[in-house]
Amino acid sequence: MQHERALVWFRRDLRLEDHAALHQALTQARRVHCVFCFDSEILAALPSRCDRRVEFIWESVRELRAALQGAGGELHVLHGPARQLIPQLAGALGVEAVYCNRDYEPQARARDAEVEQVLRAAGRRLYQLKDQVIFDHDELMTRAGTPFAVFTPYKRAWLAALEEVELRPFAVAAHSARLDPAAAPATPTLEQLGFQRTNLASLRLPTGLGGARALFEAFLPRLDHYRERRDFPALAGPSYLSTHLRFGTISIRELVRAARARSSPGADCWLSELIWRDFYFMILFHHPRVVDHAFQRERDEVVWEQDPARFCAWCEGRTGYPLVDAALRQLNQTGYMHNRLRMVAASFLTKDLGLDWRLGERYFAAQLNDFDLAANNGGWQWAASTGCDAQPYFRVFNPVTQSQRFDPQGAFIRRYVPELAACSAKEIHAPWLIDAQRRRALGLTLGESYPHPLVDHATARLAAIRRFARPAR
DNA sequence: TTTTGAGTTGTTCGA
């Protein structure tokens, strides 16, 4: 036994099972305390006091606390600056070590480095465990010893390495008697944190461990169909686990085990998406500059348009392109956007409107329940053709073609753009092409009941390609 | 060191 007392610091890993830091602490210490801190520095930076993510975390923390109590332990729930409160609590409890799961975002790394320093000055240790990813930033390297920069070779190396590991769950139950049950103050209310209720409860996004379990169980029978269904926003193709993966209410290892247990094209395809997640964490760790710069340095020279009115129309789902508008309205109303639509929306902002990818990235960051810096940044830079392994710049999505291909009946558009609900499946993708008489019959007045298209796609596409083309040599 | 093969998600044009 290495330590008499330890403290497990929960952050984006709000579960009890298959939890690396908790498992390690229970293995190495006789007495284990647990803490979660609503970090006032993070909360203050949020754009709104009405934030589904905060409510989701708050609900999940309450469930985690109940689960810990059920297992014979307790969860200290703090509110304030984590980099001060965590070392303070470690001191008050007299622990020798603090255990947490590693975070890859630049700000979190800075915070953790500071906490480690303060703890060390007081003679305590901070252990950071691998838990968010299957393979850490330094575990998969090219033969030249450099980090991968292209997905496919990374994926090959990742799959080869997966063959060599067992991915056994980090069991907690065996040592749960070591959890310390000493009472802790009540969990602050949402109001005390400075936040209001949102429409979270009305969404199909159950919170906490139980919510993650329910979504996972519901997805398993669909897993084998993932590949055929995932691109159609009107279908239940994806797992809808992204927010749970973001806040760690389910373990990535459990998902990978499930994918590996099947051998179907659907399971392989889904596993590939999980590998993208590891890939972007790795990229962010090695290249923190991508947070506000193009991964491809020469793409920082691209001159973007300045047009706040158009940006605003995009945000509000008023571009006049039905699928793009449906996508943004889905985001605004629910905090979720289907992955296919994230690409369509990002392509439209950066290629059709010629606006800086960082604007869209920050808007998504503010709105997405599942917002994760690494994946969001990677996805935006892919779509904007500025990233590592990005889409070639001349490959520009056609918002009408994408609409016809991936929402052929217009079912998804009708859900979020009701003013077009009466249009036929043929008409709904490009309402400006409907002739005047038929438009009157539909009660559709462009510019009034639904906007004119903000730009002409064919023209915008050529402008986008020019924007990226290098000057003639 | 040099060479070789390959690269998430697409669109348009012309035959």
Place this chain on the structure above:
DNA sequence: GTCGAACAACTCAAA
């Protein structure tokens, strides 16, 4: 409607 080529070279990763 269907098909293949062009889009534009460039860089990465492995042999």
